[in-house]
Amino acid sequence: MSTKTAAAKKTNKASSKGTQGAFDKATYLRWFKEMILMRRFEEKTGQLYTMQKFGGFCHLYIGQEAILAGMITAVRPTDRFITGYRDHAHPLVLGTPAKNVMAELFGKTTGTSKGKGGSMHYFDKNRNLFGGHGIVGGQIGLGAGIAFADKYRGEDHVTLCFMGDGAVRQGVLHETFNMAMTWKLPVVFIIENNNYAMGTSVERTSNVHDLSTLGESYDMPGLGVNGMRCEDVHEAIAMACAHARDGNGPYLLDTKTYRYKGHSMSDPQKYRTKEEVEGYKKQDPIEQVRDTLLKNKWATVKELEAMDEKAKKEVEEAVKFAEESPVAGEEELYKDVYFQTDYPFLKD
Numbered sequence: 312m313s314t315k316t317a318a319a320k321k322t323n324k325a326s327s328k329g330t331q332g333a334f335d336k337a338t339y340l341r342w343f344k345e346m347i348l349m350r351r352f353e354e355k356t357g358q359l360y361t362m363q364k365f366g367g368f369c370h371l372y373i374g375q376e377a378i379l380a381g382m383i384t385a386v387r388p389t390d391r392f393i394t395g396y397r398d399h400a401h402p403l404v405l406g407t408p409a410k411n412v413m414a415e416l417f418g419k420t421t422g423t424s425k426g427k428g429g430s431m432h433y434f435d436k437n438r439n440l441f442g443g444h445g446i447v448g449g450q451i452g453l454g455a456g457i458a459f460a461d462k463y464r465g466e467d468h469v470t471l472c473f474m475g476d477g478a479v480r481q482g483v484l485h486e487t488f489n490m491a492m493t494w495k496l497p498v499v500f501i502i503e504n505n506n507y508a509m510g511t512s513v514e515r516t517s518n519v520h521d522l523s524t525l526g527e528s529y530d531m532p533g534l535g536v537n538g539m540r541c542e543d544v545h546e547a548i549a550m551a552c553a554h555a556r557d558g559n560g561p562y563l564l565d566t567k568t569y570r571y572k573g574h575s576m577s578d579p580q581k582y583r584t585k586e587e588v589e590g591y592k593k594q595d596p597i598e599q600v601r602d603t604l605l606k607n608k609w610a611t612v613k614e615l616e617a618m619d620e621k622a623k624k625e626v627e628e629a630v631k632f633a634e635e636s637p638v639a640g641e642e643e644l645y646k647d648v649y650f651q652t653d654y655p656f657l658k659d
């Protein structure tokens with residue numbers, strides 16, 4: 312007997328197809344501008360971490376930029392966003408000034424969370440960014456909760472809930488998928504599938520390697536997306552958001568991407584070959600967008616270099632700002648921090 316559900320039939324296992332001709336010059340320039348800033352910011356962040364300018368964990372987004380660039384041209388600024396700890400690029404693409412993103416890394420009062428969140432916990436209320444979560448999969452239930460609040464209030468926002476391929480193996484995914492489908496919540500689950508959870512590949516984690524099928528038991532539609540192409544990501548997210556906004560409930564997108572750097576800053580990377588990394592670099596999303604801009608004569612090499620220089624300058628200024636900003640005084644320590652004294656197990 313077939314166990315395929317309606318959603319299984321809806322699940323499109325093939326990557327969405329190339330649609331390069333459908334996008335205009337302005338969109339490609341926007342993608343280039345967004346991605347080059349993310350790339351330069353993260354390159355500098357890696358250097359600063361090595362120089363011990365800031366501590367804690369540090370997970371870089373280099374290689375994965377097409378997901379956020381394709382996303383930003385497909386959503387409304389009023390939509391909601393939540394993600395895991397590989398989160399430096401999310402505030403950048405949502406428009407948080409680079410200087411405040413950098414200052415947060417440095418633990419300074421001018422950071423997005425006054426330096427109390429650091430690398431893994433970016434929040435920006437003005438841009439509807441609800442974290443930055445260090446607990447793998449912690450954002451999955453919270454993302455559905457935000458969507459529930461919007462539906463309850465009768466607002467037509469969509470929540471974009473990002474997670475890694477490792478996070479999908481957390482139990483909370485199943486509870487959340489079930490409730491989100493039952494209540495038809497306006498949430499799009501986006502797997503930033505870089506094929507590794509620390510050093511463990513998708514293939515070693517489970518017998519199910521096609522992550523776009525993970526919602527089938529709940530009748531949730533899913534789609535595999537080429538996450539190295541802004542065009543494919545934009546199309547998939549625009550479609551999934553329209554589906555959710557129209558009251559049809561959640562969508563699952565498995566965007567296949569790659570991180571060029573290690574999991575965090577201390578990763579000997581014994582689980583993959585240099586050839587594998589080089590293979591993905593040949594599909595670099597920034598280079599792809601650059602090629603399209605040049606081929607169509609929408610920009611000259613010089614103009615693109617100038618955009619790159621501008622991004623580098625913005626990052627340099629962000630570092631200067633972060634270095635010169637003050638650290639919080641003692642009086643700040645317990646402000647905006649959950650602090651409860653009446654736990655039964657706490658003694659005076």
Ligand SMILES: Cc1ncc(C[n+]2csc(CCOP(=O)(O)OP(=O)(O)O)c2C)c(N)n1
Nearest residue numbers: 397445446447475476477478505507508509
């Ligand atoms: C609940 C929980 N378990 C384990 C960890 C340790 N941990 C940190 S990152 C990570 C891997 C997650 O990989 P993935 O979801 O694919 O995200 P990526 O790092 O590839 O972006 C693990 C197991 C954690 N932070 N939280």
Ligand SMILES: [Mg+2]
Nearest residue numbers: 475476507508
């Ligand atoms: Mg991963």
